[in-house]
Amino acid sequence: MSIKYAILGFLSWKSLTGYELKKLFTGSETLYWSGNNNQIYTTLAQLYREKLVTKEVQHQESSPSRKVYTITDTGLAALKQWLAAAPELPQLKNSFLIQLMWEDQLEPDELNALLDNYEEELRVRLLMVQEQERRRKASPAATPRTAYLWDMIGKNWISFYEHELNWLRQLRQELPNVPPKQEGSR
Amino acid sequence: MSIKYAILGFLSWKSLTGYELKKLFTGSETLYWSGNNNQIYTTLAQLYREKLVTKEVQHQESSPSRKVYTITDTGLAALKQWLAAAPELPQLKNSFLIQLMWEDQLEPDELNALLDNYEEELRVRLLMVQEQERRRKASPAATPRTAYLWDMIGKNWISFYEHELNWLRQLRQELPNVPPKQEGSR
DNA sequence: GTTGCCATGTAAGGTGTTACATGATTTA
DNA sequence: TAAATCATGTAACACCTTACATGGCAAC
Numbered sequence: 001m002s003i004k005y006a007i008l009g010f011l012s013w014k015s016l017t018g019y020e021l022k023k024l025f026t027g028s029e030t031l032y033w034s035g036n037n038n039q040i041y042t043t044l045a046q047l048y049r050e051k052l053v054t055k056e057v058q059h060q061e062s063s064p065s066r067k068v069y070t071i072t073d074t075g076l077a078a079l080k081q082w083l084a085a086a087p088e089l090p091q092l093k094n095s096f097l098i099q100l101m102w103e104d105q106l107e108p109d110e111l112n113a114l115l116d117n118y119e120e121e122l123r124v125r126l127l128m129v130q131e132q133e134r135r136r137k138a139s140p141a142a143t144p145r146t147a148y149l150w151d152m153i154g155k156n157w158i159s160f161y162e163h164e165l166n167w168l169r170q171l172r173q174e175l176p177n178v179p180p181k182q183e184g185s186r
Numbered sequence: 187m188s189i190k191y192a193i194l195g196f197l198s199w200k201s202l203t204g205y206e207l208k209k210l211f212t213g214s215e216t217l218y219w220s221g222n223n224n225q226i227y228t229t230l231a232q233l234y235r236e237k238l239v240t241k242e243v244q245h246q247e248s249s250p251s252r253k254v255y256t257i258t259d260t261g262l263a264a265l266k267q268w269l270a271a272a273p274e275l276p277q278l279k280n281s282f283l284i285q286l287m288w289e290d291q292l293e294p295d296e297l298n299a300l301l302d303n304y305e306e307e308l309r310v311r312l313l314m315v316q317e318q319e320r321r322r323k324a325s326p327a328a329t330p331r332t333a334y335l336w337d338m339i340g341k342n343w344i345s346f347y348e349h350e351l352n353w354l355r356q357l358r359q360e361l362p363n364v365p366p367k368q369e370g371s372r
Numbered sequence: 373g374t375t376g377c378c379a380t381g382t383a384a385g386g387t388g389t390t391a392c393a394t395g396a397t398t399t400a
Numbered sequence: 401t402a403a404a405t406c407a408t409g410t411a412a413c414a415c416c417t418t419a420c421a422t423g424g425c426a427a428c
Contacts, residue, residue: 030280032278037379038383039417064423066380090279095274104335160349179329222389224411249395
């Protein structure tokens with residue numbers, strides 16, 4: 001349940017509304033919930049129940065009242081404890097690799113179309129992440145250390161996709177040299 | 187819902203029981219459900235309802251009767267369609283990167299302990315995956331092409347963890363040169 | 373006039389994990 | 401005598417996504 005701590009993290013910098021948090025999540029690869037407002041609003045309600053945040057309701061004539069959330073001392077303590085807690089390993093789910101496992105059952109041109117498709121999607125995503133990074137770097141960071149860490153997080157993502165692309169290119173280069181499938185080899 | 191097609195994939199090679207499938211899933215990084223028998227048994231029931239597989243019950247005196255599942259022609263067609271379908275991008279969830287986002291709030295020695303911990307876990311996992319690969323390569327593959335593809339899938343995983351380790355080492359090398367956090371910089 | 377921004381939420385459904393339940397046989 | 405293997409499954413819960421619902425205001 002790291003969305004809880006991601007929210008506390010942002011609130012440790014400054015008080016925010018659910019909507020502002022949603023915008024911060026949107027367009028971040030790392031915060032993979034990416035603007036899923038359901039989880040943001042329900043998690044905020046949960047944090048409020050657990051007294052890790054306080055809520056200030058700002059009534060407005062027009063449309064819903066803004067709810068500004070502020071982290072409590074208990075919240076800060078909970079955040080700090082999580083920050084120091086044993087990290088989990090990354091969780092990578094790549095259904096493309098599952099497809100590849102039985103790719104032998106496809107015709108060469110079908111496979112080629114599949115690989116084209118995957119390569120194209122990877123390239124588009126890489127460009128998106130690079131663009132995101134460029135924009136993020138433009139906004140100032142709290143400390144040089146934070147700036148460095150966020151840069152490294154961005155690099156992690158960029159090189160993840162670059163790496164996947166390189167792997168794919170190697171595969172596409174070598175595959176024609178591998179004896180093709182035998183017909184009726186089921 | 188790719189577990190459905192992963193099961194059909196295995197059944198396209200030979201008929202299997204739920205228990206045998208469970209063993210095939212266990213210890214595969216790619217098949218990330220890794221021995222979650224709940225999903226295997228429920229998915230098999232679903233595949234049976236959808237007539238993508240047939241079931242042969244083998245009664246045994248002692249303990250539950252084995253249920254051997256066989257793929258149908260409809261099942262083979264469904265599998266082939268999925269194999270040719272547009273691949274999804276990999277989905278990477280790395281809560282360690284989320285922790286890093288606010289690591290500024292930790293003391294240098296706490297951060298160091300965290301990085302130690304992550305590096306160690308990565309190294310252990312890398313060894314596990316390499317060992318898995320070594321064992322998998324020992325068992326014969328259906329076709330040279332399948333062998334090649336499975337090798338590439340293994341390489342993808344190994345280099346994923348190697349890559350993450352390299353990134354971490356770079357971070358640990360550069361971090362001491364970055365000005366430390368300012369006290370009370372909340 | 374349609375799109376986008378502000379701002380909150382609910383409902384439903386899909387996916388995934390962990391624990392529980394049973395019980396015989398084999399291996400250490 | 402304890403454990404692992406064979407073999408099936410259920411229950412509860414956690415997590416995540418998508419769609420729905422409302423409605424004013426500003427910009428193009």
